[in-house]
Amino acid sequence: MPRTVAALTVIALALPSHSSFADDTFIAFPPNVATPYPDCAQLAGGGVVGRRNCPPYGMWGAAREAPYITVGLGVNFRRLPRRFAASTSSSTSSLARTTGAATITEPGTDTSYTIVESIDLALTSFSYVGLEIEISPSMPEHLAPGARTFAAGAQAVLGLRGGNRHLKLGVELAGGGRVIDSTGNYDADEPVLEARAFGDLWVTPWFTVGALVGASVIDRGDWVTGVQLGFHSWSYGGL
Amino acid sequence: MVAREANFFVIAALVLAGCAYKPDSFRQGSASFRGFYISVDCLDLGIDHRKRDNRMDVIAYEFGNRCDKPVVVDLAAARVYGRTADGEEVELYAFDPMSEIRPVRIDARAYGREAIEYPSSHTLDRVCIDAAAIAHVSPPNWICFNRRD
Numbered sequence: 001m002p003r004t005v006a007a008l009t010v011i012a013l014a015l016p017s018h019s020s021f022a023d024d025t026f027i028a029f030p031p032n033v034a035t036p037y038p039d040c041a042q043l044a045g046g047g048v049v050g051r052r053n054c055p056p057y058g059m060w061g062a063a064r065e066a067p068y069i070t071v072g073l074g075v076n077f078r079r080l081p082r083r084f085a086a087s088t089s090s091s092t093s094s095l096a097r098t099t100g101a102a103t104i105t106e107p108g109t110d111t112s113y114t115i116v117e118s119i120d121l122a123l124t125s126f127s128y129v130g131l132e133i134e135i136s137p138s139m140p141e142h143l144a145p146g147a148r149t150f151a152a153g154a155q156a157v158l159g160l161r162g163g164n165r166h167l168k169l170g171v172e173l174a175g176g177g178r179v180i181d182s183t184g185n186y187d188a189d190e191p192v193l194e195a196r197a198f199g200d201l202w203v204t205p206w207f208t209v210g211a212l213v214g215a216s217v218i219d220r221g222d223w224v225t226g227v228q229l230g231f232h233s234w235s236y237g238g239l
Numbered sequence: 240m241v242a243r244e245a246n247f248f249v250i251a252a253l254v255l256a257g258c259a260y261k262p263d264s265f266r267q268g269s270a271s272f273r274g275f276y277i278s279v280d281c282l283d284l285g286i287d288h289r290k291r292d293n294r295m296d297v298i299a300y301e302f303g304n305r306c307d308k309p310v311v312v313d314l315a316a317a318r319v320y321g322r323t324a325d326g327e328e329v330e331l332y333a334f335d336p337m338s339e340i341r342p343v344r345i346d347a348r349a350y351g352r353e354a355i356e357y358p359s360s361h362t363l364d365r366v367c368i369d370a371a372a373i374a375h376v377s378p379p380n381w382i383c384f385n386r387r388d
Contacts, residue, residue, distance in 0.1 A: 048297055048354045050334045060351020061343035064309050165307050205259050205307075205348040235259075235347040236307060 068122035068238050074212075074228030076116050076134065079109040080180070081221035082146035109221060110143075112136050112150035116226065120157065125238065130157040132174065143183045153178030155192055165236045168200040168208060193218045198228070205235030259348040260303035267350050272301040275382050279374040281306035286368060288384035289354070296321070296331070296357045296366050296386070300373070303350035313342040314353060316372045318379070321363035331357035331366070 049057050058065075115137060120130035132155045140149050159172030174194045182188055196214030203209055208230035216222035258268075265272040265285055272285025285301040298319065304310055319331040333340055334356040345351060357366070364386055371380040 048334075048356050049339055050336045050356065057339035057353065058341065058343040058351075060349060061312070061345050063346050063349070064344045205346070235309075235349065239308060239347070 063233050066233065068232070068234040070118075070120040070122075070128075070130075070233070070237075071231045072116070072118035072120070072228050073231075074116045074118075074226050076114045076212075076224050076226035078112045078114060078150045079221075079223045080112065080148040080150065081219070082108045082110065082144075083148060083182070108146075109223075110147045110149050113138070114150055114153075116228070118157070120159075122238070126160050126162050128157075128159050128161065130159070130172075131155070132157055132176070134178070140181060143181065145183055148180045148182045151179040151181050151188075153192060155194070161237070163200075163237070165202060165239055168202070168210070168237055169198070170200075171195070171197050174214075191218065192216065194222075194224065196224070200228070200230055202236060206232045208232065260305065260350040262303075262305035265301075265303070267301065267303070267352070272303075273299060274301075275384075277370050277380060277382060278305065279371050279380060280376045281308070281310040282312065282374045284370055284373065286370060286382050288366060290386060291356070294359050294362060296359070296363065297354055298357060298366070298368060299352065299354045301350070301352040302345070302373075304345050304347055307347045309344045309346050311342050311375060312345050312351070313373055313375060314355060315340045315342060316375065317355075318369040318372050319357050320367045321357075321359055321361065322365040322367070323361045324364050327361070329359060329361055329363070331359055334358050 113136065114134045116132055116134040118130055118132040120128045122128045132153075134150070134154070135152045136150050139151075140147075143149065153176060155174040155176030157172050157174045159170050161168055161170030161172075163169050172195075174192065174196065176192050178190055178192050180188045180190055194214050194216050196212050198210055198212035200208035200210030210228050210230065212224070212226045212228060214224045260267075260283075263278070263283065265276050265283055272283075274285050274287025277284050277286070281304055283303045283305050285299075287299040287301075289297040289299060291297055298317075300314060300317075302312055315333070317333075319333075321329045321331050323329065340355065365383055366386065367381050367383040369379040370382050371377060
């Protein structure tokens with residue numbers, strides 16, 4: 001439960017507080033009423049340019065004068081292969097095949113569902129960088145021997161994307177670290193390097209729904225699938 | 240908890256869906272544009288005239304981008320003329336003491352509005368605006384308001 005609260009807090013803080021791209025220049029807001037521009041509750045001069053205090057001219061175009069940013073919310077399903085701690089004795093588990101490696105992988109995976117929050121900044125029309133925070137709202141009560149479930153993680157993302165006003169497609173590489181719940185005695189902090197592909201449908205000019213699929217490039221059998229919502233500061237991603 | 244999160248996402252989607260300008264609607268959300276309606280290239284414009292006093296006209300512009308690409312809204316380029324009672328034509332210039340008025344790109348399917356004052360040393364009977372100039376389009380498309388209106 002604390003993880004759920006933390007995840008919702010992260011999401012709430014990252015959501016844009018004002019999604020509209022139009023201004024409200026000469027609406028006469030009543031006193032003490034919340035407005036998109038709290039300092040402009042009493043507009044001087046009837047909201048006429050040059051006679052009002054705020055907002056500045058052209059707020060309706062401010063989105064296009066700022067960099068293209070995407071805020072994403074999603075749910076991922078992560079399948080992590082089981083691992084067993086290395087041991088000098090092979091008697092610890094009937095499934096473990098002890099070798100000289102620190103860990104070995106056995107057939108079988110464990111699935112975790114996670115909530116992911118991301119923010120991307122466009123570098124060019126087709127490339128972007130971003131940050132992601134991912135957390136699992138549930139904590140397993142019992143883990144099978146060797147089982148691993150996702151607890152939390154953070155990644156930096158570098159990606160390419162393109163599309164039209166109906167569909168956006170992209171590929172990205174995410175690198176960072178994560179914390180794993182496990183029964184083994186191996187280190188539960190793991191590096192992440194993951195390749196992904198995704199597709200998003202434009203539901204409105206500033207909102208997408210989509211899906212992704214990816215796999216770790218350093219940990220065989222580590223897969224992710226997910227669904228995501230995207231909130232875009234430029235309509236249709238700046239087409 | 241999952242149901243509450245799903246509700247949140249649905250509400251957010253509906254809110255965002257309502258923000259997009261619908262071509263030919265001449266509306267900002269639930270409020271209709273005021274004044275004279277005209278479509279110029281990608282812009283749906285509502286242009287209204289507000290009288291201040293005998294020597295001051297305020298033109299209120301409301302606009303929505305009907306296209307799926309950003310376009311320029313150049314209120315600085317709007318040509319505005321006044322006509323005096325004796326038929327003399329006077330070019331009017333925007334009151335812009337802070338030099339704010341400039342060409343600004345408006346996002347696809349977004350909308351906005353501005354009110355600009357055009358002072359004059361004459362008492363005018365009629366004020367006309369070339370709406371096409373706002374979108375950098377020709378030929379001119381004149382909209383006129385009688386000050387008696």
